[in-house]
Amino acid sequence: MFTIGDFARLGRVSVRMLRHYDATGLLHPARVDPATGYRHYTAAQLARLNRVIALKDLGFTLSQVREILDEKVTVEELRAMLRLRQAELEAAMTAAADRLTQVEARLRSIESEGHMPTNDVVVKSLPSIRIAELRGLATGFDNVAAVIQPLYEELFALLGEAGITPSGPGVTYYEDVPGSGILVHAGVQVAVPVRDDGRLRVVDLPPVESAATIVHRGPMAAVLTPVQTLGRWIDAHGHRSAGHPREVNLECPADQNDWVTELQAPIARS
Secondary structure, eight states: OEEHHHHHHHHTOOHHHHHHHHHTTSOOOSEEOTTTOOEEEOGGGHHHHHHHHHHHHTTOOHHHHHHHHHTTOOHHHHHHHHHHHHHHHHHHHHHHHHHHHHHHHHHHHHHTTTOOOOTTOEEEEEOOEEEEEEEEEESSGGGHHHHHHHHHHHHHHHHHHHTOOOOSOEEEEEEEETTTEEEEEEEEEOOSOOEEOSSSEEEEEOOEEEEEEEEEESOGGGTHHHHHHHHHHHHHTTEEEOSOOEEEEEEOOSSGGGOEEEEEEEEEEO
């Protein structure tokens, strides 16, 4: 048997924590000396201690940990819980990183107010293009990124299954859905017949007579500044916005800092 200090060192936990686990019924000592009150543990109890720590680190409360352990959770079940928690944490980290990028973009827009360069804005007409697309609903632009990425992953998987090869860049556009949020269209240019199988749609985007365009370099989480540059240019030149800007992905390498995206905002005379 091990003293509580020796057992704590073996389990890489504190003596205080072991006493807490004893008090809450999570891990009782194998033996308590009736004369001194000293706690003693066996090596076999390391298995339960490891499960307690693993489940606690997965985000379960101590009461939940006790319930799970009382149901004799297996190593395979613990592994499945770990994979699920890992995916949740990775998603949370990605969302947090996106929020930080958005805050930085908002700060840059604030800092550049009053002296945003607008000479990079180009007005041009947009031809009709044919795209294969999937659609998904976002509650707002703050969670558009979480909707777009899985849409594109599914889109390219479906195109591969159908033997369809993209013929041009990706195109993302948006529609307002009053009371629900924003309908995200994640598409890519193709040269196949129009179709609609309920999920994958091949559609023709109509031509746009006049659009104010600007090129954005960097991740889409930092797209706020060029979007607001377009808005200021549209207002300063006597136009009005005729819809959300399209996003045409000109270059999409692995490093999002090297992405090149053209924003195309439909405009009309005020």
